[in-house]
Amino acid sequence: MAQSVWGYDSENGPEHWHENYPMAKGDKQSPIEINSKDVRHDSSLASWYASYDPGAAKTILNNGRTCRVVFDDSFDRSVLRGGPLTGAYRLRQLHLHWGSTDDHGSEHVIDGVKYAAELHLVHWNPKHGNFAGALKQPDGVAVVGVFLKVGKTPKPEMKRILEEIDKIKTKGKEAPFQHFDPSILFPKSRDYWTYHGSFTTPPCEECITWILLREPIEVSPDQMARLRSLSKNGENEPMCPLVDNWRPLQPVKGRIVRASFK
Numbered sequence: 465m466a467q468s469v470w471g472y473d474s475e476n477g478p479e480h481w482h483e484n485y486p487m488a489k490g491d492k493q494s495p496i497e498i499n500s501k502d503v504r505h506d507s508s509l510a511s512w513y514a515s516y517d518p519g520a521a522k523t524i525l526n527n528g529r530t531c532r533v534v535f536d537d538s539f540d541r542s543v544l545r546g547g548p549l550t551g552a553y554r555l556r557q558l559h560l561h562w563g564s565t566d567d568h569g570s571e572h573v574i575d576g577v578k579y580a581a582e583l584h585l586v587h588w589n590p591k592h593g594n595f596a597g598a599l600k601q602p603d604g605v606a607v608v609g610v611f612l613k614v615g616k617t618p619k620p621e622m623k624r625i626l627e628e629i630d631k632i633k634t635k636g637k638e639a640p641f642q643h644f645d646p647s648i649l650f651p652k653s654r655d656y657w658t659y660h661g662s663f664t665t666p667p668c669e670e671c672i673t674w675i676l677l678r679e680p681i682e683v684s685p686d687q688m689a690r691l692r693s694l695s696k697n698g699e700n701e702p703m704c705p706l707v708d709n710w711r712p713l714q715p716v717k718g719r720i721v722r723a724s725f726k
């Protein structure tokens with residue numbers, strides 16, 4: 465039976481997504497390459513602020529395509545403000561994209577540099593009622609992207625997520641994940657690039673204000689290996705490593721990328 469569900473394999477991967485999700489061929493798609501020479505420093509760009517309630521964290525799950533932590537977004541409990549945004553956006557979930565080896569895995573590429581992984585913290589604009597409504601609006605969603613690079617010093621703050629991974633090894637597994645403030649995953653610097661783009665996964669809606677942090681966080685080889693030990697299949701199916709769940713670069717099509725820094 466043909467795999468109708470989208471994924472990252474040859475028969476259901478990024479080159480096929482447009483067959484079921486026409487937005488995938490839009491002119492504001494993500495990810496893109498950030499070329500410093502084309503970036504415009506915008507001194508009017510404000511700092512961004514995350515005020516997250518650790519009690520909002522609920523569960524962690526393996527959906528066969530990524531590892532996702534879900535938060536209570538039923539009110540303005542954990543919010544992102546400032547930067548290029550107007551108003552408070554509610555934190556809904558975070559997830560990651562990573563490679564099969566340390567030399568690739570991020571979705572956005574910076575001056576030709578690919579990182580081992582990219583963390584997405586997904587927030588939505590409550591003025592649009594709910595997440596589904598926000599997807600249809602150009603100012604509906606804000607995603608903070610954090611790059612992960614492999615070094616010697618493991619990011620202790622990543623430990624919490626990676627320890628839970630043993631409970632969600634296979635697709636469909638979900639485990640409680642409480643008392644977690646994801647702002648501990650942010651790097652020291654608040655410098656960022658921002659541009660308007662899309663989901664990097666179907667439905668590829670062009671509703672995202674991207675806030676990409678300039679400074680990567682460092683994780684250890686063992687931490688990356690744990691991420692790669694997730695299976696994209698269910699517990700009664702053969703183990704198939706969940707890796708390379710990143711979308712290739714999309715055309716910039718004249719969009720301006722602004723930097724908060726010089």
Ligand SMILES: O[B-]1(O)OCc2ccccc21
Pocket residue numbers: 584586607662663664665
């Ligand atoms: O496309 B993504 O992986 O990046 C932004 C986003 C938001 C919600 C689900 C999936 C994604």
Ligand SMILES: [Zn+2]
Pocket residue numbers: 559560561584664
């Ligand atoms: Zn993502």
